[in-house]
Amino acid sequence: MIGRLQGLLAEKNPPQVLLDCHGVGYEVDVPMSTFYNLPALGERVTLLTHFVVREDAQLLYGFGTADERNAFRHLIKITGVGPRTALSVLSGMGVADLAQAITLQEAGRLIKVPGIGKKTAERLLLELKGKLGADIGPHAAVTHDNQADILQALLALGYSDKEAAASLKALPKDVGVSDGIKLALKALSKG
The missing domain is CATH 1.10.8 (Helicase, Ruva Protein; domain 3)
Incomplete structure (x- = not known):
């Protein structure tokens, strides 16, 4: 649907930004990893997006990198993990850290993320193994x-x-x- 937005950064209110695209302001929720890498207000920015349509809302999530968006999309496919929780995971740890935790099957690192309990962490490790975990070589x-x-x-x-x-x-x-x-x-x- 909406795959990318490019425009001027009008407002920054974590975790949401307002992106002015030729006079239309888009409210976009971003993970903190993206938020910290945003330019100053009034500067041009490009965000890859994921559009979610629910019965009661239409929400736009933005990401600074394709890896972040890909990780987000894998996370929201897991039962019990919605967009807010996925954003929280990506805010609590970068994509590389998440991939390493999955590869090494370390639930303890995921539990430190607000909103992630032991059962959810174990489900994340199980369902994302092989999809998001980094391959750590021949040995x-x-x-x-x-x-x-x-x-x-x-x-x-x-x-x-x-x-x-x-x-x-x-x-x-x-x-x-x-x-x-x-x-x-x-x-x-x-x-």
């Missing part, structure tokens, strides 16, 4: 276990999801758990 079994263990160790030491996930990306794919933790801690202490 998937060993790498999966090692990376999950390294990530859990970093989280237990008090690092945020974002910090821990960023340090994992810098590690060699076939690193052992103890060496991986040491390398990650060294990288985190420099940052």
Whole structure:
């Protein structure tokens, strides 16, 4: 229906923006990941959109990247996850973090998102596995276990999801758990 909007950014009221497209103002709900990357008021912006028609409303959701919109569309197909919850998930964690949580089957990271309980998190992991999770290479079994263990160790030491996930990306794919933790801690202490 409406796949993309391009216009001037007229208002910013999280999580909603008003986009002026040749004199027509569109109210668009966006995840915080998109909101933080918006230009200043009066600047030109392009948003990929998803249009939802309900009996009582017509709602427009906007995204800065195709990956965000794709993740949103996968999320809303899951029973019990509506557009508001999907927006909350994408606001609470980026697409890369969500894909990693799905790949590593980490319900704990999803539960931290407001509105996501244990059952919903487990349903998300189950239904999105293979659809949104990142493929982690040829040594998937060993790498999966090692990376999950390294990530859990970093989280237990008090690092945020974002910090821990960023340090994992810098590690060699076939690193052992103890060496991986040491390398990650060294990288985190420099940052």
